[in-house]
Amino acid sequence: ALERTFSIVKPDATKRNITGKVIDRLESAGLRVIASKRIHMTKEQAEGFYAVHKERPFFGELVSFMTSGPVIVQVLEGENAIAKNREVMGATNPADAAPGTIRADFAESIEANSVHGSDAPETAAEEIKFFFSDDEIVG
């Protein structure tokens, strides 16, 4: 089915000026960028976005990393976009990511892992709404 998912190009990728390389992987996999903006997340935004992880031991570091520099937040559309995006990203930990995936090729660590992608339809819808209004999404 035609789906939408939410993607973040993380601070480690903007810092190394490889956002085009990362987004090329997404587009080459058949995902279409239908909304995009470069933002510097506030602490409040990062804490809100990652609220499901607030009890995790790495939460503080995660928030600090995600606010350490600019990110590109995007809405991606395509056939089975959620699973396809996860496939192209590879495993969360780059040490476990399959060859040829974004994280295998670009990520620096489990934290500085270059990209985020929604894990399910419900979270995709929530994450899209967290950063985009309807008029910013042009399908």
Ligand code: CMP
């Ligand atoms: P993301 O898909 O953005 O969702 C939560 C993030 O937490 C995840 O990517 C990782 O970058 C990060 N993360 C997961 N596990 C750890 C960990 N053990 N230490 C630091 N960061 C982690």
